[in-house]
Amino acid sequence: MSLVLYNDLTRRKEPFVPVKEGHVGFYSCGPTVYDYFHIGNARPFIVFDVLRRYLEYIGYTVTFVQNFTDIEDKMIARANREGITVRQLADRFIEEYYRDADALGVRRATHNPLATEHMDEIIHLVSTLIEKGHAYEVDGDVFFNVGSFPKYGSLSKQSIEELQSGARIEVNERKHHPLDFALWKSKKEGEPSWPSPWGEGRPGWHIECSAMSMRYLGDTLDIHSGGTDLTFPHHENEIAQAEAATGKPFARYWIHNGYLLIDKEKMSKSLGNFLTARAALEKYPGRAIRFFMLSAHYRSPINFSEDSLLQAKSAMERLDNCWSDLRYAIDNRKKADGSGSPEILSAFTALEEKFRAAMDDDFNTAAAIGILFDGVKTVNTYLKENEPLDGKVLDAAVEFFRRLDSVMGILPAEEAREDGTEIEKLIAERNEARKKKDFRRSDEIRDELAARGIILEDTPDGTKWKKKT
RNA sequence: GGCGGCAUAGCCAAGUGGUAAGGCAGAGGACUGCAAAUCCUUUAUCCCCAGUUCGAAUCUGGGUGCCGCCUCCA
Numbered sequence: 001m002s003l004v005l006y007n008d009l010t011r012r013k014e015p016f017v018p019v020k021e022g023h024v025g026f027y028s029c030g031p032t033v034y035d036y037f038h039i040g041n042a043r044p045f046i047v048f049d050v051l052r053r054y055l056e057y058i059g060y061t062v063t064f065v066q067n068f069t070d071i072e073d074k075m076i077a078r079a080n081r082e083g084i085t086v087r088q089l090a091d092r093f094i095e096e097y098y099r100d101a102d103a104l105g106v107r108r109a110t111h112n113p114l115a116t117e118h119m120d121e122i123i124h125l126v127s128t129l130i131e132k133g134h135a136y137e138v139d140g141d142v143f144f145n146v147g148s149f150p151k152y153g154s155l156s157k158q159s160i161e162e163l164q165s166g167a168r169i170e171v172n173e174r175k176h177h178p179l180d181f182a183l184w185k186s187k188k189e190g191e192p193s194w195p196s197p198w199g200e201g202r203p204g205w206h207i208e209c210s211a212m213s214m215r216y217l218g219d220t221l222d223i224h225s226g227g228t229d230l231t232f233p234h235h236e237n238e239i240a241q242a243e244a245a246t247g248k249p250f251a252r253y254w255i256h257n258g259y260l261l262i263d264k265e266k267m268s269k270s271l272g273n274f275l276t277a278r279a280a281l282e283k284y285p286g287r288a289i290r291f292f293m294l295s296a297h298y299r300s301p302i303n304f305s306e307d308s309l310l311q312a313k314s315a316m317e318r319l320d321n322c323w324s325d326l327r328y329a330i331d332n333r334k335k336a337d338g339s340g341s342p343e344i345l346s347a348f349t350a351l352e353e354k355f356r357a358a359m360d361d362d363f364n365t366a367a368a369i370g371i372l373f374d375g376v377k378t379v380n381t382y383l384k385e386n387e388p389l390d391g392k393v394l395d396a397a398v399e400f401f402r403r404l405d406s407v408m409g410i411l412p413a414e415e416a417r418e419d420g421t422e423i424e425k426l427i428a429e430r431n432e433a434r435k436k437k438d439f440r441r442s443d444e445i446r447d448e449l450a451a452r453g454i455i456l457e458d459t460p461d462g463t464k465w466k467k468k469t
Numbered sequence: 470g471g472c473g474g475c476a477u478a479g480c481c482a483a484g485u486g487g488u489a490a491g492g493c494a495g496a497g498g499a500c501u502g503c504a505a506a507u508c509c510u511u512u513a514u515c516c517c518c519a520g521u522u523c524g525a526a527u528c529u530g531g532g533u534g535c536c537g538c539c540u541c542c543a
Contacts, residue, residue, distance in 0.1 A: 011473090029543075037543085044543045074541075156539075162471045163539060205541085227543025228474090234542090257543070258474075264535070268542055295492075296482065301475070301536070311481055311493040318492080321506060358483090366483050370491035377491095380507055439502055446504080457506050464506090 003058065006299065006362045008231065008254040009155060013362055018222040019252065024055050024062045025217035027251070029209060029226035029234070030112065032069040033093035034078045038274035039289070039304060040260040040267035041227075042104055046290050047257050047298040047365075048225050049106045053407045054359050065216045066109040067209060068094055070116050071202055076191055086192050090114070100277040103286040105409040111216050115208035119194045122203045122211045125245055126183045126196075134244040138174045140186030140199040146179045149240045155254060156232035163232070181237055183207050206237035210250070214242060224251035228299075229266075231256055258301045267304065275304070285469055288313040291410050294365040315373075316410060317469055322376040323401060323411055328464050329383055330394050338390040344382060345393065348400040351375050355404055368408065375400055420465070423454060427463050430456075 003016040018024050028048045031037050037045075052064045069075075070090035079089040098108075115122070126142055129135035134148045146152050146160060153159050164178055172178075182204035187193035193200040213221055219242070226235065235254065242250035259266045267274045280289055292312035296302045329335075351371055358367035379397050383389070405411040426445050433441040446456050453468040 031543080032541095041543050072541090157472060158539070159471090229538070229542055232472095232539060259537070259543080261536075266537065266542090270540095270542060292481090299474085300482090303481090305481095307493090308481060314494085315481090315492045318506095325506080364483075367490070370483065373491050377508095384508060434502075437502070443503075455505070458501070458504080459506080460500095466506095 003055075003360045004362060005253055005255060007252075008256055009251075011157070014253070016253065018060070019218075019220055022060060024060045024222045026052055026055070026062055026064045026223045026225070027209070027213040027217060027221050028064070028066045028109075028224075029230055030066040030068050031093075031097060032072050032074060033090045033097060034072070034074045035093060035269070036096055036276040036278045037100065038267060038269065038276050039280045040262075040274060042100070042277045042280075042289065043260045043293055043298075043302075044225065044227050044257045045101055045106050046104055046293045047363075050294060050365060050407060050409070051223075051225070051255075051298075051363055053107065053409065054363060057403075057407045058356070058360075062110070063217060064109045065111045065113065065213060067113050067115065067212055068097070069205065069208065070094075070114045071192060072115075072205055080190065087116070090116075096278070100281060103281050104277065105286060105290050107409075113212040113216065115203060115212070116192075116194075118208065118212050118215060119196075119203070121215045122207050123184075123194075123196050125207060125211045125214075125241065126203075128245045129183065129241065132244065134240075135183055136176065137198050140184075140201060141174065141182060142184035142198055143175055143180040144183050144237070144240060144244075146177050146181075146240070149244050151243065152179075152240050153236065155236045155239055158232070181206060181233065183241070206234055207241055209234070210238045210241040210245075213238075213251075214246070219246045219248045219250070221251040223253045223255060225255045225257070228256040228258060229268075255298075257298045261301050261303045262305070264303060280309075284309050284313060285316075287410050287412070288316050288469075291316045291369075294408060294410070295369055296366055298363060298365065313469070319372065319376060319410065320412060320469065322379050324464075324466055325383055326379055326394065326397055326401070329389055330391075330398070332464075333389055333461050334387075335389045335391040335394060337392055339392075341386075341390055341393050344378065345396050347378055348375070348396050351378070352400060352403065359407065365408070368404070372401075372404055372408065375404070423449065423465055427456065427465065431463060 004013045005016050006012070007014045028044065031041060052062050055062045068090065071086060075086050075089060079086045082089065126135060129144065130137065130142065133145070135142050135144050153163055156163070160179060184196060184198055184201050185204060186198070187200040187202070191202065193202055213224070224235070239250050261267065262273055262275070265271065265273060288309060292309055293302070295312060351374055355368050355371045358364040358371060382393060382397070401411060426449060430442045430445040433439070433445070449456060449465070454465050455468055457464050
């Protein structure tokens with residue numbers, strides 16, 4: 001049993017074999033930091049974070065690189081509009097990116113390179129392309145010569161002619177061919193620029209990813225990922241730039257996540273039908289959003305809706321309840337270290353194997369979540385039907401969830417237990433009242449706590465409390 | 470015009486040849502002072518048609534519907 005993933009290069013599932021045994025170089029296209037990212041952008045961040053975690057879970061050392069595009073038309077436009085520099089704009093939204101990504105449980109990348117900090121690599125790559133006859137300069141602009149790269153179109157499975165026939169590209173007479181794209185743009189009034197052999201200017205959008213990915217991961221990456229809308233032209237162009245320069249395969253596996261739809265339509269900034277992740281996070285817990293994203297296969301489209309998010313939230317709460325019941329059992333319920341109940345221990349082992357099989361099959365997170373819930377059922381039933389509880393089983397259950405969650409990242413963070421002295425006092429008072437059958441008073445206390453977001457549960461072993469999600 | 474995706478219960482969603490995971494919601498029951506949580510029971514023949522096969526949601530062909538890429542876009 002080993003990892004198989006769907007490679008867009010070949011349009012089929014392939015066994016995963018990295019260039020260097022035991023190591024994975026993984027590049028994922030990151031955001032242009034001109035605004036908050038929207039919930040559709042959040043999908044690749046979350047989904048590829050899980051892929052990265054899974055690769056680590058099965059033993060790989062992963063170098064995960066995700067860029068920030070910090071120089072680009074929209075950056076310039078917005079900075080000008082706000083009367084700040086492009087640098088200031090980038091700094092601000094990089095910070096905002098981290099804030100939202102953190103809230104969504106996305107682990108920090110190994111490297112988050114910035115285009116503006118890799119001008120040497122970019123210029124060097126452009127120069128190489130010119131030297132090798134794959135690019136040409138026109139008055140300070142440099143274009144990639146698509147005709148010089150026969151493989152062009154191989155990722156999107158389109159020939160140059162086909163791409164061109166449907167194209168809605170503006171005619172630019174300085175280009176030799178309509179599909180030629182800019183590697184370097186000459187400076188225009190009011191734009192930041194960098195010196196280059198072709199004069200002052202700035203890089204085109206596609207070149208940074210080729211330059212920076214190779215800078216951190218070598219000429220051949222193991223995995224390159226991004227949203228499916230990047231397949232053409234962005235990724236096609238990345239391949240052309242990199243392979244024309246190095247003569248080596250640029251990335252072994254190309255994986256693209258499906259769109260997030262809203263009202264059955266693609267969510268995008270240009271359509272204006274977007275919801276920022278920030279706004280979504282004000283409405284739903286980050287873990288619920290994450291759960292929602294993982295509840296479908298990463299290549300399928302998913303539809304974002306109030307209802308979907310509420311469903312995800314309820315489902316997540318079932319998981320949370322089980323987890324907190326388990327912790328409560330360990331802290332408060334009598335336990336004995338017994339034989340370890342072999343049947344249950346092996347049930348956990350079997351479930352983890354199923355989890356692995358699901359994830360090995362092109363990262364089937366939806367199936368993986370199903371297995372997580374099989375674990376929930378196993379634990380709940382065990383907690384209900386066994387007395388005394390066997391410490392070994394409880395520990396195995398915790399271990400099971402911890403291991404799976406190291407990949408999924410949807411369980412609540414281990415937070416320092418907050419001081420519950422006052423809550424405990426009220427609970428004691430309520431239980432006194434209950435003993436005297438003064439249910440009016442006891443319900444009053446329960447309502448009072450509920451208003452503060454504390455939910456009580458009366459169990460045979462006493463009253464437990466938890467905070468509302 | 471070229472390329473691609475999707476169609477599974479009220480809702481979300483796995484499953485890609487052997488008689489449908491999981492979750493949400495609903496119904497009934499157990500437990501509870503009442504709740505909450507939990508457990509038990511219960512809810513589908515897989516868009517349509519034709520074909521291949523002993524056997525198809527799963528393969529083939531033809532429809533229908535929805536979505537996307539070919540332009541900045543995750």
